Amino acid sequence: MTLQELARRSVDLHVYSKDTEDTILRVARLFEERSGVKQLEDIGPESLLRFKTSTLSGAKEVTFNGYLGHLKALGSFAEEEKIVAENPFKKQRAAPKTIAPPKTVDQSTFRSAFWYLARNPTEFKPSWFWKTVMKTIYYTGIRRRQLVTIKLKDLDFENGTLCASAEGSKTRREWLIPLHPKAERVFKNLIVMSELATGRELRPNDYLFVIRRFNKRYAVNSINPEQMQREQITGFFKRLSGKIDARIGAHRLRHTTATKLCNPNEGGADISVTQDLLGHVQLATTRMYVHTNLDNMRKAVNNLPEIENL
CATH class of the missing domain: 1.10.443.10 (Intergrase catalytic core)
Structure with a gap:
């Protein structure tokens, strides 16, 4: 099963808002494109590193960490459904965040x-x-x-x-x-x-x-x-x-x-x-x-x- 197929299955079985559904499907597509890996069983440290490097080359740490959160949720879903033996994203750490100015209005x-x-x-x-x-x-x-x-x-x-x-x-x-x-x-x-x-x-x-x-x-x-x-x-x-x-x-x-x-x-x-x-x-x-x-x-x-x- 590909990651995008897993994402579609997750969206079909859960009750998400339209925006959340679109985000989950988009993250799965981006991972396949940036890592060069589609099949769940082929996801490993090398493909995770390629995805991380590619994402952080054009986005902030918070964006990568948001993507990673969705990927880990998909991995947990695959584990629960016994599609994979272990969540392939489980051990991937979030990117360290730089201290940014508060997002508040004075x-x-x-x-x-x-x-x-x-x-x-x-x-x-x-x-x-x-x-x-x-x-x-x-x-x-x-x-x-x-x-x-x-x-x-x-x-x-x-x-x-x-x-x-x-x-x-x-x-x-x-x-x-x-x-x-x-x-x-x-x-x-x-x-x-x-x-x-x-x-x-x-x-x-x-x-x-x-x-x-x-x-x-x-x-x-x-x-x-x-x-x-x-x-x-x-x-x-x-x-x-x-x-x-x-x-x-x-x-x-x-x-x-x-x-x-x-x-x-x-x-x-x-x-x-x-x-x-x-x-x-x-x-x-x-x-x-x-x-x-x-x-x-x-x-x-x-x-x-x-x-x-x-």
Whole structure:
């Protein structure tokens, strides 16, 4: 059996999101192309080294490690199905990661972004909509794919919750997110503006974030005309980053939310609470989102109880 055949079998037998399915199939194809090996029984140290060398020649360590995670999962699946005696990727170590700047958005960048949108209302039409996008991601920690799938029925103002539905979930799960007061206000405003734009009350299954209601220049989603394309969100952040000369994006906002929640001087939440809010299955994934700084580490160290005479 080839690795791509194994990947297809795994995708067919498991419940993954469309994006995860595409990633698994793509990683299997890339491994075969870069290693020169297709059959599972032929995968060994030499082919793994060729794949690693080829991948790291044009990508960062985190990309290779992400690929390796999928390959190890495929190897475990093959082992469970008794297709191979041992996971061929099991002993391959992750590439050492260089220390990268935190993927967070600081207050100065937030101010620059909102200032630019306020001063240039016609450049990102309508600017209030894009402010709503930014605030929603920040106050809820949801992904782009989840934002574009939010429906009216997902909001429960009486109990102050947003249901992050399985439709937009990377792991095909759903969970409840408590609504920050400011998030509740922007949602209510979005509903009012949407009803004014459509000339009717929104129905429970209506999507909330649909940019074409307010600006027809945006392309129609060919897969689901009623739903906004998440690439439109990516495009907005890319253009805005260029205008304010600072990096800001949906994923960075999500990292920022996680970091602030776990910061003892801000959210002060336990990391497991942050894990539940972000919808992560593994705590290790949440740890990748939380960026500590030296001052916080110093404060934690200084708070250690003293041990007499030592």
